[in-house]
Amino acid sequence: xxxxxxxxxxxxxxxxxxxxxxxxxxxxxxxxxxxxxxxxxxxxxxxxxxxxxxxxxxxxxxxxxxxxxxxxxxxxxxxxxxxxxxxxxxxxxxxxxxxxxxxxxxxxxxxxxxxxxxxxxxxxxxxxxxxxxxxxxxxxxxxxxxxxxxxxxxxxxxxxxxxxxxxxxxxxxxxxxxxxxxxxxxxxxxxxxxxxxxxxxxxxxxxxxxxxxxxxxxxxxxxxxxxxxxxxxxxxxxxxxxxxxxxxxxxxxxxxxxxxxxxxxxxxxxxxxxxxxxxxxxxxxxxxxxxxxxxxxxxxxxxxxxxxxxxxxxxxxxxxxxxxxxxxxxxxxxxxxxxxxxxxxxxxxxxxxxxxxxxxxxxxxxxxxxxxxxxxxxxxxxxxxxxxxxxxxxxxxxxxxxxxxxxxxxxxxxxxxxxxxxxxxxxxxxxxxxxxxxxxxxxxxxxxxxxxxxxxxxxxxxxxxxxxxxxxxxxxxxxxxxxxxxxxx
Amino acid sequence: xxxxxxxxxxxxxxxxxxxxxxxxxxxxxxxxxxxxxxxxxxxxxxxxxxxxxxxxxxxxxxxxxxxxxxxxxxxxxxxxxxxxxxxxxxxxxxxxxxxxxxxxxxxxxxxxxxxxxxxxxxxxxxxxxxxxxxxxxxxxxxxxxxxxxxxxxxxxxxxxxxxxxxxxxxxxxxxxxxxxx
Ligand SMILES: [Zn+2]
Numbered sequence: 186x187x188x189x190x191x192x193x194x195x196x197x198x199x200x201x202x203x204x205x206x207x208x209x210x211x212x213x214x215x216x217x218x219x220x221x222x223x224x225x226x227x228x229x230x231x232x233x234x235x236x237x238x239x240x241x242x243x244x245x246x247x248x249x250x251x252x253x254x255x256x257x258x259x260x261x262x263x264x265x266x267x268x269x270x271x272x273x274x275x276x277x278x279x280x281x282x283x284x285x286x287x288x289x290x291x292x293x294x295x296x297x298x299x300x301x302x303x304x305x306x307x308x309x310x311x312x313x314x315x316x317x318x319x320x321x322x323x324x325x326x327x328x329x330x331x332x333x334x335x336x337x338x339x340x341x342x343x344x345x346x347x348x349x350x351x352x353x354x355x356x357x358x359x360x361x362x363x364x365x366x367x368x369x370x371x372x373x374x375x376x377x378x379x380x381x382x383x384x385x386x387x388x389x390x391x392x393x394x395x396x397x398x399x400x401x402x403x404x405x406x407x408x409x410x411x412x413x414x415x416x417x418x419x420x421x422x423x424x425x426x427x428x429x430x431x432x433x434x435x436x437x438x439x440x441x442x443x444x445x446x447x448x449x450x451x452x453x454x455x456x457x458x459x460x461x462x463x464x465x466x467x468x469x470x471x472x473x474x475x476x477x478x479x480x481x482x483x484x485x486x487x488x489x490x491x492x493x494x495x496x497x498x499x500x501x502x503x504x505x506x507x508x509x510x511x512x513x514x515x516x517x518x519x520x521x522x523x524x525x526x527x528x529x530x531x532x533x534x535x536x537x538x539x540x541x542x543x544x545x546x547x548x549x550x551x552x553x554x555x556x557x558x559x560x561x562x563x564x565x566x567x568x569x570x571x572x573x574x575x576x577x578x579x580x581x582x583x584x585x586x587x588x589x590x591x592x593x594x595x596x597x598x599x600x601x602x603x604x605x606x607x608x609x610x611x612x613x614x615x616x617x618x619x620x621x622x623x624x625x626x627x628x629x630x631x632x633x634x635x636x637x638x639x640x641x642x643x644x645x646x647x648x649x650x651x652x653x654x655x656x657x658x659x660x661x662x663x664x665x666x667x668x669x670x671x672x673x674x
Numbered sequence: 675x676x677x678x679x680x681x682x683x684x685x686x687x688x689x690x691x692x693x694x695x696x697x698x699x700x701x702x703x704x705x706x707x708x709x710x711x712x713x714x715x716x717x718x719x720x721x722x723x724x725x726x727x728x729x730x731x732x733x734x735x736x737x738x739x740x741x742x743x744x745x746x747x748x749x750x751x752x753x754x755x756x757x758x759x760x761x762x763x764x765x766x767x768x769x770x771x772x773x774x775x776x777x778x779x780x781x782x783x784x785x786x787x788x789x790x791x792x793x794x795x796x797x798x799x800x801x802x803x804x805x806x807x808x809x810x811x812x813x814x815x816x817x818x819x820x821x822x823x824x825x826x827x828x829x830x831x832x833x834x835x836x837x838x839x840x841x842x843x844x845x846x847x848x849x850x851x852x853x854x855x
Contacts, residue, residue: 190680194684257736270734272717275736277715279717279719279732282719282816284719450838457798457837458797458802466798501834501835501838520839521799522801523798523802524801525764525765525797525805526723526727527763530726530727530728530799534801606728609800609804609851611800611849612840612841613800613840614834614839614840614841614843615838617841630727631799632797
């Protein structure tokens with residue numbers, strides 16, 4: 186009799202033990218998208234009164250890319266350019282460039298990663314441009330606007346122009362109109378946006394405000410100006426975006442090129458970068474500089490001065506001073522690149538100067554792809570003293586320098602079969618005092634054995650010199666043509 | 675007598691079941707082993723080079739929280755010198771040692787003083803220099819409250835450039851143009 190009771194009890198206990206965790210998982214959550222147009226059901230678990238859903242299901246739900254690192258318990262979720270990083274068990278999460286704290290951290294449940302439903306919108310805010318509402322009573326998760334393809338409108342105010350950037354999820358056709366005075370309108374076809382999120386008040390003297398409207402088949406961005414101003418639009422990739430420059434920079438007039446200073450980097454006690462095969466930067470850049478000098482002086486009849494003609498040391502300050510004393514119209518510094526790491530870089534790139542006193546000063550890079558990434562952090566106004574200093578020192582030649590840098594990249598890409606990296610902007614010591622448009626070109630990576638071999642090849646050196654020569658020719662022609670054409674863009 | 679024994683056994687069994695049930699419930703959501711308590715850990719953003727030396731990329735890593743900001747800054751620099759764990763490239767020569775680090779709160783500036791190897795063993799090149807300098811500058815400014823500039827020193831002295839390119843004579847603000855997120 187006692188035995189029977191005991192066995193019965195044990196069996197009951199066993200069944201309960203096995204069934205209980207299963208019972209806990211049998212709840213469900215209904216997901217409704219875009220006001221009931223689509224629905225889905227996902228599993229949920231409850232722990233200490235909080236509802237959790239499975240990471241795997243959430244990733245499918247929002248079409249995110251998932252990366253998982255078991256050792257560190259790190260989860261990386263990506264959606265286009267946006268990224269969320271968190272560690273299972275940790276309440277600190279990183280959404281794009283910001284670190285946030287959430288009250289209930291993601292955790293493990295029987296080996297699977299689960300996330301609290303209540304904090305889903307917080308976790309995914311900035312990654313999904315969707316609105317997520319959780320109603321614990323009805324157990325419904327409402328997701329609205331997850332497929333917005335016009336995601337953000339940003340702006341940067343520069344010295345005398347304003348850049349407006351419209352971030353897209355994918356390339357979209359658009360049209361820029363100027364039907365009304367003091368107003369520019371951009372129609373983005375098949376655009377879908379949340380108008381409230383996109384409207385901006387700017388008032389920087391060139392743009393009053395930006396308003397967004399959602400039409401049945403397009404997103405309309407209306408830019409209100411205080412008066413009519415010239416503008417220029419273009420698109421960029423990775424991420425896809427439309428750029429509209431209000432009052433874009435204009436070309437300098439009456440500018441003539443009669444003297445060029447070419448600066449072969451390093452020399453003497455400073456060998457520059459050294460390749461694994463022993464090739465020295467100072468030797469190859471001198472060879473290229475001499476080649477370029479011959480081309481320019483022979484074919485263009487322009488006076489060319491080299492900052493060094495042999496293997497000796499010249500301080501950086503003296504190189505710039507030499508260019509200023511010679512009253513040069515262009516300063517071109519030639520280098521070979523290097524980097525730490527496995528691949529050690531490849532390709533050619535061209536830099537022009539920036540005054541790295543403030544991050545805003547860097548925002549002058551108006552032309553190329555990589556420079557636009559900084560705009561997110563360039564909203565604070567510049568300190569007045571810094572502003573004047575920056576303006577006096579560098580506004581004058583930045584446009585020309587960046588234009589020459591772009592031309593150099595273009596012309597080198599026609600001559601060289603290595604990677605076209607980028608136009609960059611940085612605070613170079615040798616460019617900082619130059620009283621003329623100036624660039625620094627890194628013709629290839631000497632730290633990369635394949636490119637080191639190219640660099641020591643006289644034929645490669647010659648092709649680099651030809652590319653640089655062609656850039657000078659195009660630059661010169663473009664400036665001579667623009668002379669006297671007042672107001673031309 | 676017999677009935678009393680049954681009651682005791684039953685009571686013990688029920689207690690056991692309750693205990694097992696509770697522990698089972700807890701086991702569904704278990705704590706992660708081998709990790710420091712959450713309040714002692716700080717999630718930080720470390721900048722390392724992309725494999726093609728094009729950009730700096732962020733590696734999220736967890737460090738132990740330090741009481742003093744100077745100590746936390748030192749940990750960050752050391753993590754950078756140790757190099758990336760993920761598919762990124764290092765930005766600082768491995769022989770580099772941080773000699774001293776001090777913070778001047780009024781200047782919102784962190785001064786980093788490295789040994790000579792930092793400069794001597796640097797590969798050079800504009801790309802290499804930019805990656806080195808801004809992996810330090812951006813990492814410190816991003817992770818430390820109240821720091822807006824970083825001054826790099828070698829053997830206690832300011833130097834014009836690391837290897838002939840980027841001007842580091844003054845404290846540098848953050849630069850996001852060479853960062854890819
Ligand atoms: Zn160099």
